[in-house]
Amino acid sequence: MKGSLTYSKAGVHVTTADRFVEELARLARRTHQKGIIAGVGGFAGLFRDARSRSGLVWAASSDGVGTKILLAARPKELEAIGIDLVAMNVNDCLAVGAEPLIFLDYFATSRLRIPQAIAIMRGICRGLKEARCTLLGGETAEMPGLYRPGHFDLAGFCVGVVRPETRLQGPPREGDCLIGLASTGVHSNGFSLVRRLWGRSLTPSLKDELLKPTAIYVRPVLAAMRRHTVRAVVHVTGSGWQGNIPRVLPDRLAALITLGSWPVKPIFAKIERRARLSKQAMFSTFNMGIGMILVVPPREAGAVVRFMRLRNVRAWDVGRIVRRKQREPQVQFIE
Structure with missing residues (x-):
């Protein structure tokens, strides 16, 4: 539409990202071991440990919150961002039929501000409780000179399991x-x-x-x-x-x-x-x-x-x- 402000004009180039994922998937295939069911490009990766008798399928996802974090300043807003981080990851695991089990977080900032960090972690824990998922660990990184004062970035990592009773019955069929x-x-x-x-x-x-x-x-x-x-x-x-x-x-x-x-x-x-x-x-x-x-x-x-x-x-x-x-x-x- 003439005169519109598109996502690309706002600085996000989806087609470039798609090309990168295609190249990344090609590189990732070089690392594949026996048991890979779904790799780079899906909502979450899927892996069956061929050495285990259980036959369980494991799922793993990683995601962030994007530039939404730039709008959050007050404790309540920062807590909401923590919930966002959990949701983006556990929902991706869910999309491959997996029950989220464990979660890791990565919090990077110019200088650690305890009230800010605690508000975010409170939100992460609220989200994980809702998802019945456990916070197992994470990383907090202070990087002065890389981020503006007060700015931060977040990433999450989730591991889940595909149980027989929740396995997706795909693929989709005509008429579904x-x-x-x-x-x-x-x-x-x-x-x-x-x-x-x-x-x-x-x-x-x-x-x-x-x-x-x-x-x-x-x-x-x-x-x-x-x-x-x-x-x-x-x-x-x-x-x-x-x-x-x-x-x-x-x-x-x-x-x-x-x-x-x-x-x-x-x-x-x-x-x-x-x-x-x-x-x-x-x-x-x-x-x-x-x-x-x-x-x-x-x-x-x-x-x-x-x-x-x-x-x-x-x-x-x-x-x-x-x-x-x-x-x-x-x-x-x-x-």
Whole structure:
């Protein structure tokens, strides 16, 4: 759209990152040992220890919070960032059918400020308690000269296990339904664009809306996996719908999304108007009110929606898996 402020104009080059991941995956394959099921490029890596009799499959993920951390200053805001860090990692493990078990954090700053660090760690521990995951260790690094005074960065690392009762029953099939689970808001992606849009003019109420912690879906989704047939799980993070749904689909299939089948939060309309972005650009950058998508057989769709709502997770049937024609995109929209 003419005159729009895109993610790339805000300084985030998704296509460059995609090319890097492709090259990284090629390099990583040189390190592979027997037992690798899924390596670089998925929501989380998967590994089966061939030397163990248990046959358990282990999952590992790593992620950060991005430039959302630049908006956080007060203790409550910093605590929310800690929750974000946990959510980004445990939800990625969940997307491969894994139950998160242990977590490590990395906190880097110019100078260690105890109140700031404690507020963040309090949030991390809150998030881990919600996910029933253990903080096993981490690293705190003071690096004067690398970060501006008061600035910091965070990374998380999560290890989980794929148990037989929660193993995904994939791959997705033509006719399967897409069950969208409500996000709490923007979650932890798109903030380089958001900060460019508002700069220092953020009102307190808008800032509070933007800093709502990312939803942690572990308990309800694991419960759904035990009770229902779940073929695939999509964690809607960076690159939005277009970047994440194709990660779980065979090339011959596409997702047909029904616009209007769920309520899009007002914050996304504000961003769309201010940035003058097309719907296509919005869906390729933000979660648009859906933080996680479960791919289930059509016979299970209604039951899964009810199951989630009984656990206080708003859920909607937002689309279908369809056969993909040559050169068609893997994520399509209808009104």
